[in-house]
Amino acid sequence: MTLRTASAVLAALASAALVSAGCSVSVGTAKVDKDDLAKQISTELEAEVGEAPDEVTCPDDLKAEVGATLTCQLTGRGETYDVTVTVTSVDDDDNVKFDIKVADQPS
Template identity: 55%
Template sequence: MVAGAVAGTVAMMFAAGCSFSVGGEKVVKKAEVAKQASAGLGKEVGREPEDVTCEDDLKAKVGESVRCTLTDGGKKLGMTVTVKSVDGKDVKMDYKVDGAADTGASADPQPSDSAQPTDTTTSGTGGEQSVDKAEVARQGKAALAAQVGKEPDSFSCPENLPARVGATIRCQLADGGQQYGVTVTAKSVVGGQVNMDFKVDQTPAG
């Protein structure tokens, strides 16, 4: 049972806060880029090309680009897809076929398979980005396990954590029949990454 550890070791360890990076860079999968490019080109010329393939996933960051190839009528043409804007999960992309004009469309970025943890920022009220409450809880539980060698019975948060420096929410962990409050604070926000501190209350909830 880790109740004693939670009451002692964990509370002391987390009193000063435990910082770690949450997020990982968001990307639009290359298959989704190709799909959106095909649809965007279809709107421009009245029909979609026979095939569109892209070399890599596209980072959900303004100015990032990836090369694709479209096939139509037996001909292959190169195309550059560039991120024009990122608003939460909405990514506006421009498509420029070699020797042609730009077009554009939007897509929801899908988290990279290699990015750990994945896709922690989401659109909140008024367009404000936030870390989903389930993801905050997952990361808090994992951080706690790393500190004491065993995950608590449960770790839950009632709301999302705004992706804004200084933003805080209150969460709860439970273990061995005891419940402790946890204050989660966004310490820094860089791109799609939110660095969070977890501070466990010194005494269990009444």
């Protein structure tokens, strides 16, 4: 991959405006495990821009409540970006849907 292409991929990761995703949680837990959340973020961003980030980490589990937010970290091509995750819905089957917003600038 050329430097120009690598820069374009990183820019695409950083500007992936808003991605909607969903994740199932276990009955009674009322949260999405931080490792499962990080994997889901990586999968969704890879589907959006064609390349997975080098790493995604989340500091805590995500509460399965509409409006709950969590800031995770995305690393790609040596730069780190904040990723804000916001729960948009939780259905009766404990399926949590959330939006993913990658910061425009590295942190």
